[in-house]
Amino acid sequence: MCLGIPGKVMEVREEAGLPMGRVDFGGVRKEACLAYVPDVKPGDYVIVHVGFAISQVDEEEALRTLELLDQMGDLVQQELATMGPGMSAPAVLDDPVAGSAPPQRGGLAS
Amino acid sequence: MKYLDEYRDPVLARKLMAEIHRVTTRPWTLMEVCGGQTHTIVKQGIDELLPEGVRMIHGPGCPVCVTPLEQVDKALAIAARPDVIFTSYGDMLRVPGSATDLLALKARGADVRIVYSPLDALKVALANPDKQVVFFAVGFETTAPANAMAVWQAQQLGVDNFSILVSHVLVPPAMMALLGSPSNQVQAFLAAGHVCAVMGWTEYEPIAERYHVPIVVTGFEPLDLLEGILMAINQLEAGRAEVENQYVRAVRREGNRLAQETVFRVFEIGERKWRGIGEIPSSGYRLKPAFARYDAEAKFDVGDIHTQEHPACIAGAILTGERTPLDCTAYGTLCHPQKPLGAPMVSSEGTCAAFYAAGRGIGVPARPLAMAAPAATNAPTTPIEGAAR
Amino acid sequence: MTDLERPVAGTTIDADGVACPAPIPEVERVILGHGSGGQLSAALMRDVIAPALAAVAPGGPLNDAAVVEIGGLRLAFTTDSFVVSPIAFPGGDIGELAVNGTVNDLAMMGAVPIAISLAYVIEEGLPFEELRAVTASAAHAAARAGAPIVTGDTKVVGRGAADRLFVNTAGIGLVPDGVAPAADRARPGDVVILSGPIGLHGVAIMSVREGLEFEVEIESDTQPLGGLVAALVGAVPDVRVLRDPTRGGLASALNEIAQASAVGIAIDEPAVPIPGPVQAACEMLGLDPFHVANEGKCVAIVPPEQAEAALGAMRALPEGAEAVAIGAVVGEHQGMVTVRTIVGSERIVDMLVGEQLPRIC
Numbered sequence: 001m002c003l004g005i006p007g008k009v010m011e012v013r014e015e016a017g018l019p020m021g022r023v024d025f026g027g028v029r030k031e032a033c034l035a036y037v038p039d040v041k042p043g044d045y046v047i048v049h050v051g052f053a054i055s056q057v058d059e060e061e062a063l064r065t066l067e068l069l070d071q072m073g074d075l076v077q078q079e080l081a082t083m084g085p086g087m088s089a090p091a092v093l094d095d096p097v098a099g100s101a102p103p104q105r106g107g108l109a110s
Numbered sequence: 111m112k113y114l115d116e117y118r119d120p121v122l123a124r125k126l127m128a129e130i131h132r133v134t135t136r137p138w139t140l141m142e143v144c145g146g147q148t149h150t151i152v153k154q155g156i157d158e159l160l161p162e163g164v165r166m167i168h169g170p171g172c173p174v175c176v177t178p179l180e181q182v183d184k185a186l187a188i189a190a191r192p193d194v195i196f197t198s199y200g201d202m203l204r205v206p207g208s209a210t211d212l213l214a215l216k217a218r219g220a221d222v223r224i225v226y227s228p229l230d231a232l233k234v235a236l237a238n239p240d241k242q243v244v245f246f247a248v249g250f251e252t253t254a255p256a257n258a259m260a261v262w263q264a265q266q267l268g269v270d271n272f273s274i275l276v277s278h279v280l281v282p283p284a285m286m287a288l289l290g291s292p293s294n295q296v297q298a299f300l301a302a303g304h305v306c307a308v309m310g311w312t313e314y315e316p317i318a319e320r321y322h323v324p325i326v327v328t329g330f331e332p333l334d335l336l337e338g339i340l341m342a343i344n345q346l347e348a349g350r351a352e353v354e355n356q357y358v359r360a361v362r363r364e365g366n367r368l369a370q371e372t373v374f375r376v377f378e379i380g381e382r383k384w385r386g387i388g389e390i391p392s393s394g395y396r397l398k399p400a401f402a403r404y405d406a407e408a409k410f411d412v413g414d415i416h417t418q419e420h421p422a423c424i425a426g427a428i429l430t431g432e433r434t435p436l437d438c439t440a441y442g443t444l445c446h447p448q449k450p451l452g453a454p455m456v457s458s459e460g461t462c463a464a465f466y467a468a469g470r471g472i473g474v475p476a477r478p479l480a481m482a483a484p485a486a487t488n489a490p491t492t493p494i495e496g497a498a499r
Numbered sequence: 500m501t502d503l504e505r506p507v508a509g510t511t512i513d514a515d516g517v518a519c520p521a522p523i524p525e526v527e528r529v530i531l532g533h534g535s536g537g538q539l540s541a542a543l544m545r546d547v548i549a550p551a552l553a554a555v556a557p558g559g560p561l562n563d564a565a566v567v568e569i570g571g572l573r574l575a576f577t578t579d580s581f582v583v584s585p586i587a588f589p590g591g592d593i594g595e596l597a598v599n600g601t602v603n604d605l606a607m608m609g610a611v612p613i614a615i616s617l618a619y620v621i622e623e624g625l626p627f628e629e630l631r632a633v634t635a636s637a638a639h640a641a642a643r644a645g646a647p648i649v650t651g652d653t654k655v656v657g658r659g660a661a662d663r664l665f666v667n668t669a670g671i672g673l674v675p676d677g678v679a680p681a682a683d684r685a686r687p688g689d690v691v692i693l694s695g696p697i698g699l700h701g702v703a704i705m706s707v708r709e710g711l712e713f714e715v716e717i718e719s720d721t722q723p724l725g726g727l728v729a730a731l732v733g734a735v736p737d738v739r740v741l742r743d744p745t746r747g748g749l750a751s752a753l754n755e756i757a758q759a760s761a762v763g764i765a766i767d768e769p770a771v772p773i774p775g776p777v778q779a780a781c782e783m784l785g786l787d788p789f790h791v792a793n794e795g796k797c798v799a800i801v802p803p804e805q806a807e808a809a810l811g812a813m814r815a816l817p818e819g820a821e822a823v824a825i826g827a828v829v830g831e832h833q834g835m836v837t838v839r840t841i842v843g844s845e846r847i848v849d850m851l852v853g854e855q856l857p858r859i860c
Binding site: 003004005006008016018025026030033035036037038045049050051052054055057058059061062064065066070072 | 111112113114116117122125126129146199226227228229230249252253255256259263266267303304307308330333337358359360361366368369372
Binding site: 111114118119120123124127152153154155156158159200201213214217218226332336467 | 528778785
């Protein structure tokens with residue numbers, strides 16, 4: 001019930017005095033009330049909860065989050081690479097299944 | 111799905127998990143508030159792969175599950191009336207009251223209908239002028255704007271056969287009640303992203319300061335949860351206690367002003383009981399006097415239903431992290447998913463339901479973890495890879 | 500501040516007037532959840548129906564059809580009732596569903612269908628046109644499956660006593676020698692194969708269900724699987740288990756197999772094909788695609804050395820074009836199904852407990 005999912009506003013119209021939008025959720029289309037996001041226009045993304053758009057997705061921020069996350073991983077690798085000789089095995093293992101023990105802070109390998 | 115799938119990237123997920131491991135030096139206890147967040151954590155097994163000592167306590171963040179027994183009983187009393195069409199969100203139909211539930215009532219012929227949006231309930235009222243339509247207005251602050259709009263529209267359109275049974279609960283008072291409890295073990299919170307999309311996060315700043323707990327507004331996808339946990343742990347490790355926002359793509363500090371205006375035009379703060387916990391002061395919404403004629407409790411005179419929460423239920427202690435379901439005398443006997451007593455068992459992701467599903471403490475072999483049995487997890491992959499080529 | 504460890508005492512009165520913990524009364528009536536194909540359905544069978552039939556029913560694991568020996572031949576025999584609402588939905592109608600459903604139950608025992616029966620319980624007021632359309636669909640489905648409809652029955656009941664039309668089909672088929680798939684035959688090391696994407700039927704029904712309507716380009720996947728199974732057993736006669744994941748979805752089917760065979764099943768979540776719109780609809784409604792009904796898919800469990808042959812045989816036909824290995828049978832966590840998540844841990848996938856949708860097949 002906290003379910004708020006992002007969807008793309010396809011068209012906007014008015015019904016009984018309320019702005020309603022036809023929103024596309026990855027191939028599923030449903031009506032949502034846009035009364036709380038009055039500046040939204042077709043092409044914008046909104047978060048919809050029980051038939052109401054409660055927030056507009058800030059697409060720039062969304063992209064930035066992903067970019068930061070992507071870089072973060074690389075930063076860790078870089079950091080480890082600069083730690084000096086003997087650090088041949090990175091602490092961060094890519095295999096999710098191998099049961100890796102958490103890397104120890106401040107150093108690798110016993 | 112755009113703005114959803116990207117936050118499920120397994121590679122980024124593993125990077126975040128590795129970073130969490132890298133920065134954690136001590137045990138920490140965190141709580142994610144919202145049921146949707148619990149769902150992701152449990153479904154993706156995030157809590158199992160966190161560093162040893164980092165514990166996630168599942169908060170009371172499912173408005174369905176914390177709906178007090180009393181409100182469910184009132185709903186049942188109203189729904190049983192032949193002149194009533196009782197409408198509700200789907201998940202409320204399965205929540206047990208003292209003696210039965212809405213689904214069972216429906217089986218016995220009551221007109222109980224699932225709706226997706228409160229505006230749909232209003233449509234039912236418009237289409238059935240000879241019946242009384244009641245909508246079970248359950249939810250956190252996230253859902254209040256929708257419920258408020260339905261009442262507002264009813265007034266605008268002059269609909270008089272529509273009313274709502276209010277059972278709204280609020281997050282900040284619950285957080286403060288938890289933090290104020292002497293047995294509280296929670297050291298940081300992941301605040302509910304969509305609650306904050308509506309309300310903003312200003313209410314949490316005094317909480318963070320007064321109780322010295324980091325509060326991170328967090329989304330619902332795996333990467334959101336992992337990033338939120340990372341941000342919280344970074345604060346804990348550094349001794350900081352601030353409100354931060356992980357869910358930047360959907361939440362602003364002031365929240366949704368328009369939504370807040372409508373909510374406070376229709377609702378005011380009032381008392382509310384929480385299932386398995388009891389009353390938390392000023393933790394709910396009730397309709398303002400100007401909208402009294404849309405209040406189902408007044409309309410149908412169910413004020414004489416007072417239900418006490420079950421004495422054996424220790425939901426409160428479960429939520430503070432002080433106890434586990436294994437400490438509960440009712441767990442697995444009086445209380446199980448088909449006949450739950452408190453919120454953590456009503457919700458399929460609640461701590462008690464999760465324990466039960468994993469077979470813990472009820473004589474079923476403990477469920478295996480990938481980390482504990484690497485041989486087991488290797489076995490399936492080999493035949494798949496071999497066969498698929 | 501409220502002390503959370505104690506419920507607040509005060510002027511409230513316990514509705515039952517009982518001071519000490521008392522159990523909430525048993526549910527002694529059938530509820531919708533009992534028909535959902537999940538745990539409640541299993542409980543109804545185990546606690547109410549099976550005991551009453553014990554004297555005349557052979558024991559053993561519950562399979563999609565029964566196999567009886569007669570004159571040296573093995574005859575598969577099955578019956579199914581269809582109460583889907585609405586009776587026509589994107590991708591099909593109740594007539595087609597009813598015939599395909601029974602043909603598929605026979606196919607899940609490896610049987611070639613011989614004959615089908617078709618029985619109607621019609622609600623007074625149903626237009627002839629709709630009855631004709633449904634019957635034409637049933638005929639078409641039977642022809643496609645190569646199984647004549649040889650007998651039937653028609654009853655009419657008053658308004659409100661049946662939701663427009665209920666259909667029952669029964670079928671008999673012949674099981675070839677050397678073919679004996681059964682729910683209790685899965686063994687550790689076996690490969691779990693799925694014939695195609697899941698969630699289509701359930702989502703198609705939901706999209707036209709009152710109260711939840713949404714637009715989506717999804718159609719029910721109802722189709723006969725006899726041809727697919729024939730190709731499969733041709734390549735792998737010793738297929739261990741065949742099951743079509745209908746009510747209760749993939750999760751319920753796999754759980755039933757794990758329990759009947761006393762084995763564990765481990766699924767690789769990224770390997771399970773779920774179409775985008777199905778995923779989106781499930782997100783929107785808060786449903787798990789693993790619990791959504793399918794009508795033209797099957798799970799096949801085969802010995803590991805036969806997996807490649809099985810996949811090859813299935814992929815050669817349109818019904819199996821997207822067949823894929825999704826996991827394996829393991830010796831651990833007997834009776835339980837686990838799924839590997841994106842962060843690399845395992846979580847348990849339960850059977851559906853009660854009702855997910857009222858009457859979808």
